[in-house]
Amino acid sequence: MNLENIAKNLAEIQEDIEKYSKKPEDVKLVVASKYVDSDGVKKIFDAGHKIMGENRIQSLKEKKENLSLEEKYNGVSWHFIGNLQKNKVKYIIDYIDMIHSVNKLSLAKEINKRAAAVSRVVDVLLEVNVGGEESKEGYTVQELLAELEELKKMENLNIKGLMTMAPFTENEEVVRECFRNLRKLKDRLNEDYFDGKLTELSMGMTNDYKIALEEGATIIRVGSKIFS
Numbered sequence: 001m002n003l004e005n006i007a008k009n010l011a012e013i014q015e016d017i018e019k020y021s022k023k024p025e026d027v028k029l030v031v032a033s034k035y036v037d038s039d040g041v042k043k044i045f046d047a048g049h050k051i052m053g054e055n056r057i058q059s060l061k062e063k064k065e066n067l068s069l070e071e072k073y074n075g076v077s078w079h080f081i082g083n084l085q086k087n088k089v090k091y092i093i094d095y096i097d098m099i100h101s102v103n104k105l106s107l108a109k110e111i112n113k114r115a116a117a118v119s120r121v122v123d124v125l126l127e128v129n130v131g132g133e134e135s136k137e138g139y140t141v142q143e144l145l146a147e148l149e150e151l152k153k154m155e156n157l158n159i160k161g162l163m164t165m166a167p168f169t170e171n172e173e174v175v176r177e178c179f180r181n182l183r184k185l186k187d188r189l190n191e192d193y194f195d196g197k198l199t200e201l202s203m204g205m206t207n208d209y210k211i212a213l214e215e216g217a218t219i220i221r222v223g224s225k226i227f228s
Contacts, residue, residue: 007047009226013209017220020213027213030079032205032223034059038066042073044226050075053100053221055082057091064095081202081221083137086110094118100163100202100221103127103138105147108154115156122156125163125202128185130178136165141185148193161200161218162186166208175208179215 010029018024030053033041041052041063054060060078067073079098086107093114102108102124115122129138139147151159164182166175182203190196202219204212209220 003043003047006043006226009228010044010047010049013220013222013225016210017213020210021217023218026199026218028219030081030202030219030221031226032081032221033063035223035227038063040227041067041076042070045073045076051077051079051097053079053081053223055080057084057088061091089114093120093122096122098123098125098160100125100219101127101137102151102157103129105150108151108157112154112156120156121158123158123160125161125200126151126159127163128182130164130181130185131167131174133167138164148189152193159194159198161198161202162189163202163219165205166203166212172208172211176211176215179203179208179212179217183216 013029017027021027028051029049030051031044031049033044033052034055044052060080064078067076077097078095079100080092080096081100084099084101084107089110099111099122102111111122111124126144127138128144129136129140132140162182162185164178166178169175183201186198186201190198200218201216202221204217204220206222206225209222212220
């Protein structure tokens with residue numbers, strides 16, 4: 001894996017964003033950096049990309065600490081994109097830029113408490129299990145609606161939008177329906193609860209981000225394609 005190949009792959013994804021999204025200017029690429037170590041993250045940064053997504057707390061801490069030794073890499077923006085345990089929130093709360101996986105009220109309360117303790121308001125996404133798969137984390141729509149008023153009361157959470165993972169299937173229509181339903185849910189929540197303030201849809205990974213872009217994704221989480 002060299003810098004030239006990474007830059008080429010990042011450029012190809014940007015071309016896809018321009019091609020498949022109706023509003024490419026609104027789309028952010030989060031590089032799923034679980035595939036690389038700290039040196040790999042540095043190469044991504046040197047290729048001109050600054051938003052990294054981690055799904056393990058320990059890996060995130062190690063990379064953050066290693067990169068902080070060189071001032072130029074303090075410009076990395078860290079997103080947490082994996083399942084987050086309550087007892088791990090304290091390790092990332094003072095520097096994480098966005099948490100994609102708020103999927104229960106107890107977790108939201110912990111993030112809110114820890115953020116308040118360090119005088120921060122943290123951007124979060126509400127994770128929704130649109131496909132209803134038992135193997136996946138995330139709110140059902142009914143659970144989310146039941147807890148929404150409590151979530152909205154938390155002053156140190158800035159709820160920016162929704163996140164989902166599509167079913168693992170080769171049936172593109174199933175994947176498309178999942179993404180479309182998340183977009184419809186965001187529109188519904190904006191109309192009924194948020195007065196249009198939900199702006200983000202985090203959906204789409206290496207295998208399905210083009211479909212996600214067509215269905216309105218504003219954040220795509222891509223890893224293996226970049227390092228191939």
